[in-house]
Amino acid sequence: MRRRGLGFVACALLPALLLHVVFVLSPYAQAFYLSLTDWNGVAGQARFVGLDNFVQLGSDPLFLAAVRNNLILLLTLPLGTIALGLFLATALKFGSRGGRSGVRGARFYSIVFFFPQLLSVAIVAVLWGFAYNPNSGLINGGLRALGLDGLARSWLAEPGLALFAVLAVLIWSGVGFYLVLFSAAMDAIPREFYEAALLDGAGQWTTFRRITLPLLWDNVQVAFVYLGMAALDGFALVQIMTVGPGGPDGATEVIGLSLYRNAFSFSRFGYAAAMGVALFFGTLVFAVLALRAGRRERVELA
Numbered sequence: 548m549r550r551r552g553l554g555f556v557a558c559a560l561l562p563a564l565l566l567h568v569v570f571v572l573s574p575y576a577q578a579f580y581l582s583l584t585d586w587n588g589v590a591g592q593a594r595f596v597g598l599d600n601f602v603q604l605g606s607d608p609l610f611l612a613a614v615r616n617n618l619i620l621l622l623t624l625p626l627g628t629i630a631l632g633l634f635l636a637t638a639l640k641f642g643s644r645g646g647r648s649g650v651r652g653a654r655f656y657s658i659v660f661f662f663p664q665l666l667s668v669a670i671v672a673v674l675w676g677f678a679y680n681p682n683s684g685l686i687n688g689g690l691r692a693l694g695l696d697g698l699a700r701s702w703l704a705e706p707g708l709a710l711f712a713v714l715a716v717l718i719w720s721g722v723g724f725y726l727v728l729f730s731a732a733m734d735a736i737p738r739e740f741y742e743a744a745l746l747d748g749a750g751q752w753t754t755f756r757r758i759t760l761p762l763l764w765d766n767v768q769v770a771f772v773y774l775g776m777a778a779l780d781g782f783a784l785v786q787i788m789t790v791g792p793g794g795p796d797g798a799t800e801v802i803g804l805s806l807y808r809n810a811f812s813f814s815r816f817g818y819a820a821a822m823g824v825a826l827f828f829g830t831l832v833f834a835v836l837a838l839r840a841g842r843r844e845r846v847e848l849a
Contacts, residue, residue, distance in 0.1 A: 581817050583817075584817040586820075588810065588814050613802045621779060625775050628718050633729055633763075660727075661724065664723055669787060673787060679703050679712055713785060717781065740758050772837050
């Protein structure tokens with residue numbers, strides 16, 4: 548009976564395992580191999596060049612600019628999104644006086660903030676591209692209507708502003724999901740904890756720092772890893788929103804865009820595969836470090 552059970556499990560898992568190998572592991576292996584060649588995407592054979600593609604990455608100014616921009620996003624996107632998500636979730640759940648009743652219409656506000664999650668990345672990029680238009684865009688139009696003409700800018704055409712304009716869209720489009728995630732986690736915290744804190748005279752900040760944040764730490768850690776991976780991507784928004792794309796003057800260049808351009812515009816598939824491998828290991832290292840750095844003693848609810 549035991550052998551039959553093992554045989555049944557093996558037969559049940561084998562098709563899924565086979566599909567995983569063919570459609571997941573095999574493309575990874577092909578990418579690793581192509582990164583060591585000069586394949587142009589058309590030739591039947593690829594010449595083996597060893598680590599030349601990776602050596603070239605270190606002297607490619609556009610790729611280095613992409614790495615710099617991805618690092619800026621990595622430092623700002625997770626922190627900004629998580630901080631805003633925690634602030635909104637706390638404000639909606641506890642209100643201005645720190646009670647557990649929340650503000651009136653909290654569910655409606657949660658739906659409004661979550662709405663960008665229902666839109667595709669392409670739609671978000673197009674909508675914000677119109678909003679950032681220097682002549683007819685909503686942002687500059689609103690500033691001029693308020694008499695703040697001096698604050699109007701060419702948001703996506705100025706090197707010092709373009710990347711942060713994209714960052715603002717990334718935060719706007721993602722904060723609703725983490726608002727709902729943190730709100731659901733807060734619902735699982737026993738209200739007795741907050742009642743005891745109120746009786747002890749704890750303020751809102753102390754209550755958040757001593758009760759809410761420790762009990763939400765696992766959710767915050769997962770959010771940080773996912774947002775870090777999103778920061779190391781950013782291809783779709785940059786591709787659609789920015790001039791060039793990746794401009795002006797490489798100010799919004801990201802690794803995914805450099806990879807796409809080298810593969811499909813310049814037919815340098817081997818070099819693009821090297822970028823993909825570098826991005827893969829960069830993402831893997833970030834995830835491992837983030838999980839290890841965020842490890843802490845688990846708080847158990849009695």
